Structure formats: C-alpha cells, structure tokens
Amino acid sequence: MSEGLRPGDPVRLGGYELLGRLGEGGMGSVFLARSPQGRRVAVKVVRAELSHHDEFRGRFRSEVNRARQVPSFCTAEVLDADPDHDPPYLVVEYVDGPSLVQVIREKGPMTAAGVHGIAVGVATALTAIHGAGVIHRDLKPANVLVAPGGIKVIDFGIARAFEATSQHTRTNQMVGTVAYMAPERFETASGQRTGPAADIFAWGAVVAFAATGHTPFEGESATATAMRIMTQPPDLTGLDGPLRELVSRALEKDPADRPTARELLDGLLTAAHPAGESAGRTSGPGAPAGAGAKPAALPGTGGGSGTGGGSGTTGGGSGTTGGGSDGTDQTGPAGSGADTKRRRRLIGLAAGAAVTAVLVPAAMFGPDLVRDRSGSTPTGSPGAGTPSAAAATGGPTTGGTPSATPTSRAPGGSPSAAADRTRAMLAGQRRLLLHVVEIDRDLSLPFDGTLTVGDGTGRDALFVLEPVGVDYMIRSVNPDIAHRPCLGVKLDAEGYASLVGAECEPTGATVFGISREGKDDKGRTSYSIINEKYGLVQWDDTEKEIYVQEMGDAPIDTTFSLVDRGAA
Secondary structure: OOEOOOOOOOOEEOOEEEEEEEEEOOOEEEEEEEOOOOOEEEEEEEOHHHHHOHHHHHHHHHHHHHHOOOOOOOEOOEEEEEOOOOOOEEEEEOOOOOEHHHHHHHHOOOOHHHHHHHHHHHHHHHHHHHHOOOOOEOOOHHHEEEEOOEEEEOOOOOHHHHHHHOHHHOOOOOOOOHHHOOHHHHOHHHOOOOOHHHHHHHHHHHHHHHHHOOOOOOOOOHHHHHHHHHHOOOOOOOOOHHHHHHHHHHOOOOHHHOOOHHHHHHHHHHOOOOOOOOOOOOOOOOOOOOOOOOEEEOOOOOOEOOOOOOOOOOOOOOOOOOOEEOOEEOOOOOOOOOOOOOOOOOOOOOOOOEOOOOEEEHHHOOOOOOOOOOOOOOOOOOOOOOOOHHHHHOOOEEOOEEOOOOOOEOOOOOEOHHHHHHHHHHOOOEEEEEEEHHHOEEEEOOOOOEOEEEOOOOHHHEEEEEEEOOEEEEEEOOHHHOOOOEEEEEEOOOOOEEEEEEOOOOEOOOOEEEEEEEEOOOOOEEEEEEEOOOEEEEEEOOOOEEEEEOOOOOOOOOOEEEEEEEEO
16 A cells, blocks of 8 residues: 655656655655556655765666566566666566565464465565576565565665665664574674575575564564574474475575575475465465466576565665586685686585476466567577476476477567577577677687687587576587586686586586577677576686676676577
8 A cells, every 4th residue: 555645755757657655765765656658666766865876876777787687477577767867766566465564464474375375486586586696685574565466576676786885884784674684694894795695594584474473583672683693593483394494494594504596496396285274373365376387497597675565566686606616516715806706605505416497387477488578589598587498388398308399479470480499499409609799709618628719610619508497508519528518617726617518417517597688789689698506607808718707796797699500
C-alpha cells in the first residue's frame, strides 16, 4: 500500500507521474508512479545530497548497468534510470504484494511448504543476482515480496555506490540491517570486501525468520545482535529436516564455509518435498506460483540496500567469488584493490565437486532464449539467466546436451535463420570463434594448452559450446590438445586466475555462463563470459593475455561475439 505524496515531494520525474510514497530509507525515497505507457512502476529517488557527488553518479551508473543484467524471474526488473537527473532516480517493476515481514507479522510463522517456497524463491533470485556480478547487501524480509505470481526479491539497486560515497557508512555505520548481516560485515578493520557469501548468510536468516517468526541471532539491541552473529551459534529452534541443515551451513561464520546460491538451490530442489507443518502458530502462504510445474534447468549465475517496504518495490552492487584449477582448488592470497589481476579468496565448496544441473519450475522463465527484451532476435547465445535450448523447447537432455535440435521463430512468426544458428550453437552443433570485441582478435587454444589470441585462421581458434544445464563447457576442436580440450580456470602460486586447457569434466573450474552485453562493431550481439566460482573472463592489455577477474570491483571490460563457423 502507498501513502499520498508529502509537501515538497516531486509530482513528476522525467516522463513518470508520481502517485504516492511506498517507503523511504538511507538512500532516498520510493514512489509509486505511472510510466508514459500507463504502467505502474516503482521509482527510487536518491537523496539530494548524494546527487552532488560525481563519484556517486559514476558508480550509480555502473551499478544500474549491471543490475539491468539480472534476469527478472524472482526479482523486480530494472526498467529505467537517469543518473544525470537532479536528483538521480531508478525505475523498477512494481510488485503488488506484501513483504515477508508483513506476512509473518499478520499470520505468524509459515507452513513447511511456505518456508520451502520462500527458500527456493530467494535462492533463485540470488543465483540470478550473483550471476550478473551483483551483491544485494541488504537482503531481509522487508525486501522479499510474496506476490501472486511468486516470490520477488527487491531493492538490489545502488547500495555499492552509496557505500562508497556516503559519510553514513563510515565510523562503524554501513548499509544493511544488523539482524541479517554476515559476521564479516562487522569486521571493518580487516578490509575484507563484502562478497556473495554475505547474501547467503542473509538468506539463512530470512528463511529462519519465515519458519520461526524471529531472527536466529536476536538480541536486546543492535549491538547485542551483532555480538551474537559474530560469536554465537544460530537459534534454529522450530526449523527441522534438510532445510535446517542448509540454513545452518548458510549461517557459518566463515564465508568460505557457506554454499553458493546455486548450491543452495541444488540442495533445496533435490531434498525431499516438505510435508506437514512447521512449529509456527498459524498457516502462512504456500510455495510460489508454479512450484509444481515441470522443472527446467536453472541458469548458472554469481545487490543493494534501500528503502524496502510493504507492497512496493525498489531495485545492484557487485559480486565476487573464488576459484581453483582444472577441477582442483589452489588457495591464493587475498588481493589488493590496486592489482590489475585480482587475487582470489576461495568462497564455497571445492571446485573438484561435479557441477550438477539444478532444476527450477519452468514457469520462472520467459521466452528469452535468443531474444532481447525488445523482442528482437540476436545472433549469439542467451544472457545469464536464460534456459538452455533443451529447456526452452521442452526437449530432454543427455549428459547436459540437448538431444533434439531446437527451432525458433522471429517475433513476426516467420522462421529466423539467425535464431536457428544460435540455438544450434547452444546445442553444441556448430563450431564458432570466440571473438574478443575490444581487440578484434579471437581466442585460441594451441597444443600447449595455454590460451592465446589470434586472427582466427587456425583450427586452434575453433570451439564448441557444450551445455551443462544452462551453462556451458567451452571445448576446443583442435585435435592436438584432445587430452585437455576444454577451457578451465587455473590459479597460480600468487592467486592470479587464468584460462588454460583442462579436461572436459563439469566442475566449478570448467563451467561458464554467458551474459548478453551489447553489440560489436559488426552489429553482432556480444557477451561476457562468467565463471560462477571465479569471475569474469577479461583481457589484460598490458600483459597481453586473457585472465579471470573477480566480479566485485571492476566493470566488464571484455566482451565476446560468437561467430558461426559451420557444423560441428
């Protein structure tokens, strides 16, 4: 529910007519608005004093661009933004539904099925958010909406820009809600950056709240709560079964001991379906809509704080994960912000564990396999968060590769040859060049297994995508390296991550997501290549080499076009 506008509130921003207030917080106010097309939207207006910071505007623009890459299933879609307006504002999808905190306040702890639905919905949202290189930073029940169409996570818009420029985040003050903040958020003296694992901790606290009606480290004051978070085990009384074990793992003190969002989903969706009631006082809402639908492969994907609130939405930050080599982790030292190639802190489980295809309800996905949001059909692969060709067509998969050749039609209904080629590439049926847009060169994997760039004329520059769920192993067709033909992430003794030839086994080191970014100079759709565990594939112009950089600090500097080179 929204309240009316207050004296001094704007009545229009850009082309948006403001109708009422939805909430407010440290970064600004959120308004219910009407778009020029008549659609109801939520507009987050940044505090006036921040608009005078050039640094904030730059960071705000960067974070908005990254937030636009977050798939909109289980999250509020970012629709528009104007970093140059005075004040800056962000426009997101309006979700008409109560927040989780309102549901618990009015009805008490949820049923076991309802808690499981919250756990799956929020974990799915975090998978998409982290896969776009975003960290939420203020995940809490007020930012989880129980909408008619399913769970929606909101308010992942501008926290990182705010933290970096606001005096209110200094002297032991920071963006976030204490009861849902990970222990590392309080250890400011260590200089450790907030990573995706902090969102995983918040996920555990949110799920515990949904099941029990209280937070797992509840204290008499914010200080007492913070001390319990840092020193005491969580109180999970009332939470039982496999879900209790997952929540307990998510609430580990050491971020390296927590699962990733994708691992949470794997555990949630392979565990027995919840039965019976929780220890709650009353029956709460059930699982999100579509929970009983036919499953489809989940995208393999790796933030912000704000005003939260009732039935309205606001809407990234940046993410960071850590990694190993050829299926085996090698721990390196934590990095410094001045490094060109960021050192990696290992987060999550060992990369040697096989990656499994995670299943989520097919209803969570739209028809965006090879289309952008405008309905046009690009000539490359899908962005992070889109289903594999098999998932889109309903076809079965064997060993992660679709068994049926997918087909497509352009928006007008006529067959699209470009889309068919794209789908064939995604199904592993076409050879392709990985064209590095920024330097107009192509990736190559010669006989020695060291990745290079070249002119694309040799057989060592030809690759095939091999689907693993909706992610991919990237296999060279060069016969000289048949023993190690797939791209994999390797850490050196100093913790720097590079790409090398590896065995074609689906591990945390060899599975990559592909996220749509824009167009190259020839009009072809270009993409970033992201390893969920280690980060972005980037080009180092100084060292003249390809490396892998954590997603937490730098923008996406390197993109790739997938250039079709015939049947595989």
